[in-house]
Amino acid sequence: xxxxxxxxxxxxxxxxxxxxxxxxxxxxxxxxxxxxxxxxxxxxxxxxxxxxxxxxxxxxxxxxxxxxxxxxxxxxxxxxxxxxxxxxxxxxxxxxxxxxxxxxxxxxxxxxxxxxxxxxxxxxxxxxxxxxxxxxxxxxxxxxxxxxxxxxxxxxxxxxxxxxxxxxxxxxxxxxxxxxxxxxxxxxxxxxxxxxxxx
Numbered sequence: 001x002x003x004x005x006x007x008x009x010x011x012x013x014x015x016x017x018x019x020x021x022x023x024x025x026x027x028x029x030x031x032x033x034x035x036x037x038x039x040x041x042x043x044x045x046x047x048x049x050x051x052x053x054x055x056x057x058x059x060x061x062x063x064x065x066x067x068x069x070x071x072x073x074x075x076x077x078x079x080x081x082x083x084x085x086x087x088x089x090x091x092x093x094x095x096x097x098x099x100x101x102x103x104x105x106x107x108x109x110x111x112x113x114x115x116x117x118x119x120x121x122x123x124x125x126x127x128x129x130x131x132x133x134x135x136x137x138x139x140x141x142x143x144x145x146x147x148x149x150x151x152x153x154x155x156x157x158x159x160x161x162x163x164x165x166x167x168x169x170x171x172x173x174x175x176x177x178x179x180x181x182x183x184x185x186x187x188x189x190x191x192x193x194x195x196x197x198x199x
Contacts (some may be wrong), residue, residue, distance in 0.1 A: 002084040006076060008101055010041040014118045018089040019050055021126070026055045026084075028076055030069070030097050031077055033060045033132030042092075061097060067195045069100025070107065075197040079110045086111050090129075091118040102129070107135040107199040134179075134197040139164065139172050144181065144190065144198040152188045 003022035007015045019027055021098070027050060031039050035130050047056055059076055061069045080086050088105045090098035105112045115129040142162060152158040159169040176182045181194035190198075 002081070002086065004028065004080050004084050005087045005089060006030070006088040006101065006160065007096045008091070009042055010039060010093040012045040012092075013087065014091035015042075015046060016049065017118060017124075018087075018091070018116060019054070024054060024087070026057070028057045028059060030061050030073070030101060031060050032094075033081055035060075047058050047082045050090045061100065061188075063094060066094050066096050066100045066103065069097055070103040070199060071197045073101045073104030074107050077104060077111050080111065084114045087113055089117070090115065092187075098122065101195045104199065106132045106134060107196060118164050136197060137172070139168065140176055140181075141198065143169070143172055143176060144194055146148070147182060147188055148195065148198055153189070158188060 002025045004026045005022055006028045007018060007020055007030070009015055009029045015029065027046070029043065029046065030195055031043065032096070035043070043058065050056060050104060052070055059072055061072045077086055081160050087103060090101055097187045102115065105115050107128060115131060119125060119127060146158065152161070155166060155169055155173065159166045162169065172187070173182065173184065176194070177184060179193070180191055181197050183191055184191050
């Protein structure tokens with residue numbers, strides 16, 4: 001069993017602290033597609049220190065596209081061997097990256113052991129965030145999958161495609177709409193939250 005830490009990166013201190021406290025054996029760092037000088041410097045610091053004792057992998061993600069960040073993070077989590085344990089730290093880096101990583105942890109809640117944040121006021125303390133899950137039914141997952149591929153003009157068209165009764169579809173659509181996973185304005189469409197929930 002290997003401890004894997006997935007962390008956002010801007011300044012090195014939160015990552016160094018988390019990796020040391022956790023005794024991580026593998027580190028995955030999320031950096032910008034085009035890292036700035038500060039990120040490059042932080043990455044070098046981590047490679048020079050932790051890179052000697054553990055495997056350090058870098059994953060480049062967009063800066064402001066939370067859905068794309070979440071997709072990349074889900075891919076990273078899915079690649080971790082089943083017997084390994086995943087920890088997430090969302091302290092360093094841009095808020096959009098931290099949110100993308102957090103949503104990926106929610107999408108793969110069963111694979112993530114803990115989600116941590118180190119407050120700036122007290123860098124030595126750790127706040128463990130709740131492990132939430134999207135809790136979708138199989139019917140809701142199917143609806144999101146179909147909407148990810150194509151938009152539908154009305155409920156009847158989608159019900160026919162899914163081979164689901166209209167009553168059941170209406171109930172599921174209402175629940176998905178209440179969770180802000182879909183919108184029904186001008187047809188049925190996924191929201192960004194819906195794109196993340198289906199990962």
